[in-house]
Amino acid sequence: MSTQNLILNTDSYKLSHYLQYPPGTEFVSSYIESRGGEFEDVLFFGLQAFLKAYLSRPLTSADVDEAEAVAQAHVGLFNRAGWDRLLQKHGGRLPLEIEAVAEGTVLGTHIPLLQLRNTDAEFFWLPSYLETALLRAVWYPTTVASLSFACKRILRAYLEETADDPDAVLPFQLHDFGARGASTEEAAGLGGAAHLLNFLGTDTMSALRVARRYYGEAMAGFSIPASEHSTMTAWGRAGETDAYRNVIQRFAGPGKIVAFVVDSYDLWNAVDNIVGAELQPLIAHSGGRIVIRPDSGDPVQVLPELIERLMAHFGFHTNAKGYRVLPDFLRVIQGDGVHLGSLPGILAALKARGLSTENSAFGMGGGLLQRVNRDTMRWAMKASEAVINGRPREIYKDPVTDPGKRSKSGRWAVVAGADGCEAVRVEALAGRANLLRPVFRDGELLVDDRFADIRARAAEGLAASLAHRRPSTA
Known part of the structure; x- marks a missing residue:
């Protein structure tokens, strides 16, 4: 038995979601963002480690067998046909594309750090299935990086x-x-x-x-x-x-x-x-x-x-x-x-x-x-677009009891603005460079960033942050 099994690296209710989408669903697009919280600055880090350690490893029939045994005993339901088809058609590699801003980028809240969707219409259920593992892979190291960054701003202000x-x-x-x-x-x-x-x-x-x-x-x-x-x-x-x-x-x-x-x-x-x-x-x-x-x-x-x-x-x-x-x-x-x-x-x-x-x-x-959790920066991964019978449909949540949980709809891009990064709809790019760059597609890592480069981006982000919002030490 492998110590890792991505199929079981999820929440129990995800096991039934492949049967809950509308007939004709082909593609689902989701994004991850901080919806606010304790820090003004978000320092993105950790996705590449997760892609290398987890998503780049092809699934095997042993993974599917183990997941089926657990799922059937646990909730009485398992998408055996879907996972077998993924093995047969893609050799266990995940038919997904993930776009992300470069790690080390410093940006504000309410801006997507990454966006993902399936690349094969048969696997429309896959992006949201990975929410648990992918969100956890991003929120924790990014929150620690952002906390450390906030400390650095304070320390630098006093040193100056x-x-x-x-x-x-x-x-x-x-x-x-x-x-x-x-x-x-x-x-x-x-x-x-x-x-x-x-x-x-x-x-x-x-x-x-x-x-x-x-x-x-x-x-x-x-x-x-x-x-x-x-x-x-x-x-x-x-x-x-x-x-x-x-x-x-x-x-x-x-x-x-x-x-x-x-x-x-x-x-x-x-x-x-x-x-x-x-x-x-x-x-x-x-x-x-x-x-x-x-x-x-x-x-x-x-x-x-x-x-x-x-x-x-x-x-x-x-x-x-x-x-x-x-x-x-x-x-x-x-x-x-x-x-x-x-x-x-x-x-x-x-x-x-x-x-x-x-x-x-x-x-x-x-x-x-350790003194952090998902609510420290109010992290969320939400589906924002579905393609159903060939037609895009914007999807979002808008709970009347908590407007702060309203999610984005459509496909998104991130661009460099006068005061830092900004989130815009893909159709509003108007020729501007999209900072959400493809980093993973169909089981392959497309970007392999060096730690030194990520560090350099974080340092640039600190300089920009201090220039725009210099804290008082009075």
Whole structure:
């Protein structure tokens, strides 16, 4: 039995839908979009991984047999003739065309990211059958990418106000700590890779595999040697100084960066009496950079106090923008209590005390990879056109009880406008380039994008986003 079976990668009610379309139905066209939600910017990512991992694999008779056994026992119904015909006529390859904007594109909500329809009239039921798998493949990595993008806009805005060289700091200022909080290894990989469109720091190694396997990136992200509480507390409370010294002696050095956690017992004792006193010469002359990590308490209170105490022991300089900065050999990473909602408050607290936000990097765990769901950006895949007996019919939903769920009708295109991407009807293209480009047809991948190119598009999108909607840090 295969670990993947696309026929069963659906919702139960889809098993009966092939019998519910009007007689004479030949083609069905559907699209996926964000209908709004928490973010203004949508950073598209993840479709290519799904196409390579799932849709490019031909179905087999074993898949059909397994699906039939499950479906008949589950709901008493299965489209055996349809799936057998797909095997016979197309060798198990899906007779579909999928158009999509280029991954890494930043666009607004209510704009189709992709559009699909069947290429063979016998399989009119196939596009909507794939809704469950395809929508899930798009909404999760795109939502994480968009969340990470929103964090990047906030971090950059504060760096521009408080740091001399934002571009030198920003790529590593938000680090992915989310692997253990993700629901599955696949989710960690996809979400982690989505984050790496915006930043270079990660501890989610599954993300590196996704970027390598599906996007041709040899190394998408980087990390450093760092401690955890078990490696610190194993020395015992009396050995706390030795624990820190061991990390510094084993991993620090010219051009190297190492981090260790300092709140296993008494954070302020560790900062004032161990880091700032007993180990002060070792840290100041390591030749590289030591990163101190608090891991408890309210970061709005703890982080500024920690940085100021470190400055009392190690000194600081005032940059050209008038904000205090720790010596280059010393930084802080805040990895607890960081999420999109808390980040502005933490940054504002640093700024209010005259501290450059370049003093600290941030680690985000569950708030990055797991504190999202389909409703975060109100994702939907909806059918918008059917061809019945050779005649196109626009189809849509328009519930009187929720106008926000009104769907689009007809076939759609995406074009570049003065303020970014715009959705237009296909018949209204008027010679403009359609950014919905074919990426998959009849089982074949038509576009194989590199991670570096997707990253570059995301960076262009950030520049455009900042130009149009610069956030206030007041």
